[in-house]
Amino acid sequence: MQTVIVIGVMSFESSRALAAGLLLAVPFALSACGSGDKPAATSTAVQAGDCPTTPVDVVVSVDQWGMIVSSLAGACANVTTVLSGSSVDPHDFEPAPSDAAAFEGAQLVVLNGGHYDEWAAKLAESTAPDAAVVDALSLLGGDHEGHDHEGHEGHDHEGEGGVNPHAWYSPIAVTDVADAVTAKLTELAPAAGDYFGARHTEFTEGLAPYRDLIAEIKAGAAGKSYAATESLFDDMAGALGLVNRTPQGYQVAASNESDPSPADLDAFLRLLSDRGVDVLIYNTQTEGSVPEQLRAAAEAAGVPVVDVTETPAPGAESFEAWQVDQLTALAEALGVR
Known part of the structure; x- marks a missing residue:
């Protein structure tokens, strides 16, 4: 039996509280969503069959x-996820001693990497x-x-080395992580090698709708354009062959968690009102007057708005189900379906 433990769920307001307070006085504030106190740890048992070893x-x-790791590990791993929940912002998370204790005795640590969860890398070390x-x-x-940043020479995503930190939106990264996790699990528990191999096959086969949608959108909408309220979907958009027309100044500001200049916001609003993009990608986990203005402008101009989330949507049964729901909405918005 697999045990999945949620060590902590905390608000996006964790370390942005001061900044958010200051931004209330600014007309074009971007602030992350989420509220509430950090709840007590919870444990969820997942039935996954018998494991042949420890x-x-x-x-x-x-x-x-x-x-993803839980799907691959099944009954042959005790998987502890430190941050779980749609109101969590890993960028600014400040771990408590109980979070550090979660790493004690760990045989395998899985990270996103870069500055996204740098706290976890430090705790692991x-x-x-x-x-x-x-x-x-x-x-x-x-x-x-494959990602065409039209007019985005010199664009710098937030993250180490200018790399977009939202790696789970890259189909390449999903495959690479699944392969690497299975390989490490097999090294650590050789007696469960066949078990892990079967779990990997099951996970890969379960991704078929995800991969099929990516291929379908790429075949039917490659070259179409998008703009986004945040950069989190950019790697997936690149895999789909979409062109990023988000004004560069706006995207740099959003990536740095700062306000866009009035000129950058105006450029984005004009882009939408002129129907200069085929779709607006909207992160529903970001609140503030700026994204709301952009959404309103897109809707007024008849530009389809596709909602995405940074963390798994509430109620999502699996990673692939979460992604398929979003890709299906995108396919419909782009007229592929």
Whole structure:
């Protein structure tokens, strides 16, 4: 039996509270959503069959990857996900001693990498120095092939080395992480090698609707354009062959969690009112007057708006179900379906 433990769920307001307060006085404030106190740890048992050996102790920084790791590990791992929930902002998370304790005895640590969950990398290094580590951004290696940033020369995503930190939106990274996690689990528990291989096959086959939708959109909408309220979907958009026409100044400001200049906001609003893009990608986990203005402008101009989330949508049964729902909405908005 697999045990998935949620060590902590905290508000996006964790370390942005001061900044958010200051931004209330600014007309074009961008602020992350989420509220409430950090709840007590919870445990959810997942039926996954018998394991032929002692389960591996695994710690995952965020549930974007935790959902994948849990699917791959099944009954042969005790998977602890430190941050789980749609109101969590890993960028600014400040771990408590109980979060550090979650890493004690870990045999495998799975990270997103870069500055996205740097706190987890530090905890792993100090608390579980002998643990094997799978780092999604390191595996991806900055390979974002196929993404056309039209007019975005010199564009710098937030993240280490200018790399977009939202690696789970890269189909390449999803495959690479799944392969690497299965390989590490097999190294740590050789007697469960066949078990892990079967779980990997099952996970890969389960991704078929996800891959089919990506291929369908790429075949039917490649070259169409989009703008986005945040950069989190950019790697997926690149895989789909979409052209990014988000005004550069706006996207740099959003990536740096700062306000766009009035000129950058005006450029974005004019882009939408002129129907200069085929779709607006809208992060529903971002609140504030700026994204609301952009959404209103898109709707007024008849530009389809596709909602996406940074963390798994509430109620999503799996990573692939979460992604398929969003891709289906995008396909419909682009007229592919």
